[in-house]
Amino acid sequence: MLKPPAIDPSRHAVFLDFDGTLVELVDDPDGVRLAPPALERLEALxxxxxxxxxxxxxxxxxDLDRFLAPLRFAAAGVHGLERRPAPGAAVERLAGPELLDDVRSALTDVLAAHPRLKLEDKGTALVLHYRTAGDLQEAAEAAMAQATSGRDDLVVMNGDNIVEVHPAGMDKGVALGAMMEHPPFKGRVPIYVGDDTTDEFALKTVRQAGGVSIKAGSKPSAAEFRLADVPAVHRWLGVPD
Structure with a gap:
């Protein structure tokens, strides 16, 4: 893949994934940290x-606000089920946590049987983590498949050491497309940078729209451009060494 072009502030809109793109992947989801020079560069950009x-x-x-404090950016969280169209705007939620109550109950047994599996409850999404228990990948995927059996209103996604479920009809590409319909994004050329399987929805959306699609890391991708890793993303963004 090609190296991505530089950001043109006069015509581009920039959309950035967080984990694996702006910060390194770590065993503890709460253990990530973005250094002050990167925060300052994001604010300036x-x-x-x-x-x-x-x-x-x-x-x-x-959670994004906590990691990026004191800064606030426009954001799409939980793959777009939460949206904040502008830094000072209220967070909009497209679904409620009650939609996943049956799945929560169904996962109780597998969590008791395999305490090394960790369940992250985002309210509108549930995530089984097996980063520190790679031997339990099949168990996690099978448990989620069984817990969501017959639920056409839900979608299950396998990501980097996780299996996640959330309401159907939403992904990062849909979220990006919705944000592009309104200022300050409307009329600009989108850039998207992401590293994981769940980012492919947005990468495909951006490429189809004639934007700049950038894969972070070495995984196969529909993206046109590539950056090797998180430090390469930071260099491309102009974060000082």
Whole structure:
């Protein structure tokens, strides 16, 4: 794949995944940290883009705000089930946690049988983590498949050492497309940078729209461009060494 072009603040809108793109993947989801030079660069870049910078993540927006404090950006959280169209706007939620109550109950037994599996409850999504228990991948995937059997209103996604379920009809590509319909993103050329399987929805959306699709890391991708790793993403964004 090709190296990506530089950001043009006059015409681009920038959408960035968080884990594996802005921060390294770690065993503890709460153990990530973005260094002050990177935070300062994101703040400056957002100003250069007249606010057309958004974080698009499987995380909740409240978690993103905690990791990026004191900054606030436009954001799509939980793969778009939460949205904040502008830094000062309220968070919009497209579904409620009650939709997943039966799945929560169904996962109780597998969590008791395999305490090394960790369940992250995002309210509108449930995530089984097996990063520290790679031998339990099949057990996690089978448990989620059984817990969601017959539920056409839900979608299960396998990501980097996780299996996640959330309401159907939403992914990062849909979320990005919705944000592009409104200022400050409307009329700009989208750039998306992401590393995981769940980012492929947005990468395909951006490429089809004639934007700049960038894969972070070495996994196969529909993206046109590639950056090797998190440090390469930071260099491309202009984060000082």
């Amino acid at each position: 957002s100003e250069e883009l007249s606010g057309a910078l958004a974080i698009v993540s499987g995380r909740r927006i409240s």
